[in-house]
Amino acid sequence: MKIMTNEQLVAAYRxxxxxxxxxxxxxxxxxxxxxxxxNP
Known part of the structure; x- marks a missing residue:
């Protein structure tokens, strides 16, 4: 799952x-x- 940047990933999780x-x-x-x- 390298489609999202780290920031996008954390934002999606939250x-x-x-x-x-x-x-x-x-x-x-x-x-x-x-x-x-x-770290979320």
Missing amino acids: DAKKNNHGADWIRLLKMEIRKRGL
Whole structure:
């Protein structure tokens, strides 16, 4: 998932958690954030 920049990825994760966009999508974003070594 290299389509998003790090900033876009964190923003998408925060938006998904805030608006409850589904557990699978949130989990996928969280795994990618951890893989990249970022901190949401």
